[in-house]
Amino acid sequence: DAKTTQPTSMDCAEGRAANLPCNHSTISGNEYVYWYRQIHSQGPQYIIHGLKNNETNEMASLIITEDRKSSTLILPHATLRDTAVYYCIVRVGSNFGNEKLTFGTGTRLTIIP
């Protein structure tokens, strides 16, 4: 699997957009970019994923560069409840459901009141 590099920690003011970067320069053509987050003492929560195109859902937007070597997760209006560790993971897609996800250290995002 392609390795990812994320900043260890970031702060963002409440109500502002939080932009979390992720580098994945060795990503291959069939690998997706997934974002999960883990709020303290809870299980990880899926946020969004993408392959080539930018994606948006009710939680966030995912911007993938044209060369796919990096991406940015955007939380448009951060709230205190968005304080969590955010994980960027690169992995092949599958229709079988037996492909494991490996978590790195992630970015600890703190939303400041």
Next chain:
Amino acid sequence: GAVVSQHPSWVICKSGTSVKIECRSLDFQATTMFWYRQFPKQSLMLMATSNEGSKATYEQGVEKDKFLINHASLTLSTLTVTSAHPEDSSFYICSARDLAARSGANVLTFGAGSRLTVL
């Protein structure tokens, strides 16, 4: 959406006893479930892949006789920590994928986790 339930959410046990943690997919079937372990201030570490109807696949360094995994049905996997010791105290998290959703992508749904404290 897909929901994964874990039970118990927390458990305290004495050293030397065994503890069973259940992981259920509530509204979907999962032929494969994954068990992770997380120590304080660390990331999730994959322990094993649980396969319905067959033996689990353990990651390197994880003792299969210590952490018994049984995937007896398409909606239930159990992790038993045998002869638990204080160093086994950790946050155990399971996950599964709803194969009926998001075809082609590898999106996992995680349980809320089970915190084990061994005295």
